[in-house]
Amino acid sequence: MPESAPEAWLRVTPAGLYCEPGSFHIDPAEPVPRAVITHGHGDHARPRNGAALATPETIAIMRSRYGGDAGGTLQPLRYGESLGIDGVTLRLAPAGHVLGSAQIVLEYGGRRVVVSGDYKRRPDPTCLAFEPQRCDLFVTEATFALPVFRHPPDSREIDKLLHSVRLYPERCHLIGVYALGKCQRLLALLREAGYAEPVYLHRALLPLVELYRELGVDLGVVLPWSEAGREAFKGRIVLCPPAAIADRWSRRLPDPVLALASGWMAVKQRAKARGVELPLVISDHADWDELSATLDEVGAPEAWVTHGREEALVHHATQQGRRAHALSLIGFEEEEE
Numbered sequence: 442m443p444e445s446a447p448e449a450w451l452r453v454t455p456a457g458l459y460c461e462p463g464s465f466h467i468d469p470a471e472p473v474p475r476a477v478i479t480h481g482h483g484d485h486a487r488p489r490n491g492a493a494l495a496t497p498e499t500i501a502i503m504r505s506r507y508g509g510d511a512g513g514t515l516q517p518l519r520y521g522e523s524l525g526i527d528g529v530t531l532r533l534a535p536a537g538h539v540l541g542s543a544q545i546v547l548e549y550g551g552r553r554v555v556v557s558g559d560y561k562r563r564p565d566p567t568c569l570a571f572e573p574q575r576c577d578l579f580v581t582e583a584t585f586a587l588p589v590f591r592h593p594p595d596s597r598e599i600d601k602l603l604h605s606v607r608l609y610p611e612r613c614h615l616i617g618v619y620a621l622g623k624c625q626r627l628l629a630l631l632r633e634a635g636y637a638e639p640v641y642l643h644r645a646l647l648p649l650v651e652l653y654r655e656l657g658v659d660l661g662v663v664l665p666w667s668e669a670g671r672e673a674f675k676g677r678i679v680l681c682p683p684a685a686i687a688d689r690w691s692r693r694l695p696d697p698v699l700a701l702a703s704g705w706m707a708v709k710q711r712a713k714a715r716g717v718e719l720p721l722v723i724s725d726h727a728d729w730d731e732l733s734a735t736l737d738e739v740g741a742p743e744a745w746v747t748h749g750r751e752e753a754l755v756h757h758a759t760q761q762g763r764r765a766h767a768l769s770l771i772g773f774e775e776e777e778e
């Protein structure tokens with residue numbers, strides 16, 4: 442194996458993907474001396490690394506979530522800026538997943554490797570769009586890597602929601618949204634669709650909405666949900682974490698229409714199992730078409746597939762004449778998204 446071949450300098454360790462010459466892990470599953478973090482979701486950005494490098498937005502998110510435990514040294518690197526680390530050149534490129542999300546672009550020995558982190562290709566008003574990077578090896582996520590996953594246009598899902606809000610003026614719409622990314626994107630999509638009413642938020646969602654606002658993402662008027670005034674929530678939209686839609690507190694809302702915004706809502710049994718009346722298929726991950734189109738665009742002769750349904754994408758890439766295999770990284774849960 443030539444020294445420059447990616448598998449000679451990038452390998453899977455118990456803590457995660459490790460760049461040998463640069464002595465850093467990418468999205469490590471346990472604390473390490475040096476980490477490079479793709480984005481702020483909990484299974485990628487973990488606390489207490491000796492040093493962590495990420496975009497300034499991801500660092501702000503980590504500080505907000507972990508406080509003093511966010512890491513020893515937190516080093517921001519802006520999109521597009523290059524950094525040399527012991528002979529490895531590192532650069533971050535937008536991944537279009539959540540605010541601050543980055544692909545990690547590594548160059549060593551004349552080869553370029555891109556680690557996608559989580560990504561999507563649809564426009565998202567709350568973060569920069571994914572920028573495809575030509576590379577020799579593409580390490581791709583595979584959350585929705587089955588041909589059955591073809592996410593509908595976001596505008597269709599938002600129309601569905603607003604139609605339901607108009608249809609049931611006596612009821613409240615309670616929507617489960619993941620706190621980082623989905624919550625802010627749903628707010629932004631509602632504003633884009635012309636919905637100007639205040640949106641009420643479960644208190645668990647407030648800190649990151651406030652942080653997005655501080656980082657310059659306008660989300661319109663949001664108010665903390667409070668127990669006062671059941672009547673006040675008729676015809677209103679209330680957002681809460683996904684796990685909270687069926688909690689006791691929701692019974693204090695006027696006859697809520699239970700909704701959940703997630704790519705997983707494409708699976709009818711999942712919506713049913715969670716008691717979701719109004720499934721909204723809004724995903725922060727690439728669907729099957731986006732995954733395969735991205736493989737073409739980056740032009741990599743080799744792909745490593747991780748974080749989800751690896752087999753179908755490995756098979757697809759192999760059929761296209763690429764070398765491909767699944768990377769078994771531990772520590773990644775199926776993203777609630």
Ligand SMILES: [Zn+2]
Binds near residue numbers: 559
């Ligand atoms: Zn993520």
Ligand SMILES: [Zn+2]
Binds near residue numbers: 484748
């Ligand atoms: Zn993830």
